[in-house]
Amino acid sequence: HAAWLPDEALRPLGTRGVRLLATGDDPVLTTVRAEVARAAQVARGTTTSAPVTLALAADALAAAGPGAAPRLRTAAEHAIALAERPGLAGTLGAQGFVVTRDEGALVVVAAQPRGLLAGWHHLVRTGGDTSGEAAGDLAVHVPAQAVRMLDHWDNLAADSPMGPVERGYAGASLWFADGRVRDDLTRVEHYARLLAHTGINAVCLNNVNVHARESALLTTGIDQVARLATIFRAAGISTYLAVDFAAPITSGALDTSDPLDDDVRAWWERAFADVYATIPDFGGVVVKADSEGRPGPFAYGRTHADGANLLGRALAPHGGTVFWRAFVYDHRQDWRDRGTDRARAAYDHFTPLDGQFDDNAVLQVKLGPVDFQVREPLSPLLAAMPHTRLAMELQVTQEYTGQQQHVCYLAPLWREALDFRPWGPVGGADAAETDARTVADVVRGTDALPGGLVAVANVGDDPFWTGHPLAQANLYAYGRLTWDPTLDPSDLLDEWAARTFPQAGPAVARTVHALLDDSWHVYESYTAPLGIGFMVRPGHHYGPDVDGYEYTPWGTYHFADRDGIGVDRTRATGTGFTGQYPAPWRDVYESLETCPDELLLFFHHVPYTHVLHSGSTVVQHVYDTHVEGAAATQRMRDTWRDVRGVVPDEVFDRVAARLDEQVRSAAEWRDQINTYFWRKSGIPDPQNRVIP
Numbered sequence: 001h002a003a004w005l006p007d008e009a010l011r012p013l014g015t016r017g018v019r020l021l022a023t024g025d026d027p028v029l030t031t032v033r034a035e036v037a038r039a040a041q042v043a044r045g046t047t048t049s050a051p052v053t054l055a056l057a058a059d060a061l062a063a064a065g066p067g068a069a070p071r072l073r074t075a076a077e078h079a080i081a082l083a084e085r086p087g088l089a090g091t092l093g094a095q096g097f098v099v100t101r102d103e104g105a106l107v108v109v110a111a112q113p114r115g116l117l118a119g120w121h122h123l124v125r126t127g128g129d130t131s132g133e134a135a136g137d138l139a140v141h142v143p144a145q146a147v148r149m150l151d152h153w154d155n156l157a158a159d160s161p162m163g164p165v166e167r168g169y170a171g172a173s174l175w176f177a178d179g180r181v182r183d184d185l186t187r188v189e190h191y192a193r194l195l196a197h198t199g200i201n202a203v204c205l206n207n208v209n210v211h212a213r214e215s216a217l218l219t220t221g222i223d224q225v226a227r228l229a230t231i232f233r234a235a236g237i238s239t240y241l242a243v244d245f246a247a248p249i250t251s252g253a254l255d256t257s258d259p260l261d262d263d264v265r266a267w268w269e270r271a272f273a274d275v276y277a278t279i280p281d282f283g284g285v286v287v288k289a290d291s292e293g294r295p296g297p298f299a300y301g302r303t304h305a306d307g308a309n310l311l312g313r314a315l316a317p318h319g320g321t322v323f324w325r326a327f328v329y330d331h332r333q334d335w336r337d338r339g340t341d342r343a344r345a346a347y348d349h350f351t352p353l354d355g356q357f358d359d360n361a362v363l364q365v366k367l368g369p370v371d372f373q374v375r376e377p378l379s380p381l382l383a384a385m386p387h388t389r390l391a392m393e394l395q396v397t398q399e400y401t402g403q404q405q406h407v408c409y410l411a412p413l414w415r416e417a418l419d420f421r422p423w424g425p426v427g428g429a430d431a432a433e434t435d436a437r438t439v440a441d442v443v444r445g446t447d448a449l450p451g452g453l454v455a456v457a458n459v460g461d462d463p464f465w466t467g468h469p470l471a472q473a474n475l476y477a478y479g480r481l482t483w484d485p486t487l488d489p490s491d492l493l494d495e496w497a498a499r500t501f502p503q504a505g506p507a508v509a510r511t512v513h514a515l516l517d518d519s520w521h522v523y524e525s526y527t528a529p530l531g532i533g534f535m536v537r538p539g540h541h542y543g544p545d546v547d548g549y550e551y552t553p554w555g556t557y558h559f560a561d562r563d564g565i566g567v568d569r570t571r572a573t574g575t576g577f578t579g580q581y582p583a584p585w586r587d588v589y590e591s592l593e594t595c596p597d598e599l600l601l602f603f604h605h606v607p608y609t610h611v612l613h614s615g616s617t618v619v620q621h622v623y624d625t626h627v628e629g630a631a632a633t634q635r636m637r638d639t640w641r642d643v644r645g646v647v648p649d650e651v652f653d654r655v656a657a658r659l660d661e662q663v664r665s666a667a668e669w670r671d672q673i674n675t676y677f678w679r680k681s682g683i684p685d686p687q688n689r690v691i692p
């Protein structure tokens, strides 16, 4: 199934006719040429109206000699002027483009091939309709984030410890099978094209939990990796590998991976020299160290800056980057020692190291301080590393949000995080002193030291790419938000639905909105309440198990007893986690009066009878939301029936089957959570909706 780029999407441009002014055999230009040819083929000679011109600035200038259309010359000159303007060079220069419209004719100019490809996809997305852009004006399009990355947690084979894809809910890996890169990579070519359309510019190919077999990808497997890099390169996407910090031991012959050891340093230098000899534009590496059993610098008494810089310095001569994950915590902490708060760990480990990371190291920080839950506050680390390049890590794969069995559109959650102001809302009396930056601003970094967004991908070799066909919307929206974090999640659904079901008309968009718009809140309402998180079955993390993790060392407690529930993370009486936030959030979260309801149990331990800002008690809120949330899934299932015969049958049936499972699972959540709260609290539901 074609996802959001069926050939039909190229018809409007093919019909208008596209002129390409770009010379050379750059792989991305070759892709643009193939796209233009494909559009012409789809339109099959029905070309009617004024042409669209797509040009590289240099080639446009050459073509814009005396007698050339003035708009072409103006556009090209303007593009070059922009590219040379300080600050813009790095963005428009590589990946941006300008559009000008003049009496129905369109000219798109970019300074580099990747910008031209982005411009092409912009035209495809808008169908060449740029009426939003003022006539005669030059609309400059540059990506908001320089880093627009997807991490794939793919393993080399199905018998890998976590299956073919860790936390994958869409079948096997698109590129690995039977311990090697697949022979037939046709679907990878399609996938790269889908990603390029959304704005993604980097992929990491393998699981962050790098085991011995996958570790060899960097060494003996690099020729195979090169085949994938060739495909992604043509789509303007750089290729990265996740590496094992202990690789000098596991893939080499050393007995240490101490970052300050000369042999270790030499090992990495040699390894990367070989990689770049094969893949000259290799992006770099992603590292999970000292986390959930993975090796790291702590074993040698070294810091994570030592670790990151070891790899960064070996990559630097080749222009590579190290993405170092901040997801570092002790998953074997003694459960009786409740002073160790998992939420605190990343900040405690990394803030002392601010300023010590080299320029080609990016610290990759999960959105929340714990782990991809349906609701968490923003990780305070994102506001505490002013001298470090940062990327915020999201989870597109729905590990804790229904595993692509449930509909759960996550773009509203990501928008909330991107819009969050770590130093407080603007306005108010002391507005002048407030740092008004949003998280999107913070991770953007500077032109010289940019950051951005990374997310764990949700795809596999499933015919619908994402298992649940509607989960495609999450992947699409993530890519688009990396390019422009101010896009409206609801508009993105329109874009996705219109492109994915081009023949289906407005009925599909209506239905997609009815199902997806609010699905994150619906999912939240029938699962773990008020920011408490987890309550999932240990291991696979699907379905309810309220006490599943409660007496284990993983640090994901809810502390329910007969009197109340919640984690006291206050400075006054708890773990002190609230103190990791700058003002005003440190005080907003500290106080029961101001802590938002949806995060109450993340920050406070309260009695079941505690009255929320909504006016309801905690226990009554749990009963109500769980009953309403489960009922909402039934309405979603009914709504889907409206598009029977409108969307392709196989899409209809797959979604219908998943909605049946969502309805079943939501009822299970409702009944277990409500019964648990009833038994613990002894407080009945006045409407008697809790199973006795």
Ligand code: BDP
Residues within 6 Å of the ligand: 166, 167, 208, 209, 288, 292, 327, 371, 372, 399
């Ligand atoms: C957790 C997943 C685990 C990952 C880990 C990570 O359960 O499979 O390895 O995140 O991000 O949420 O490293």
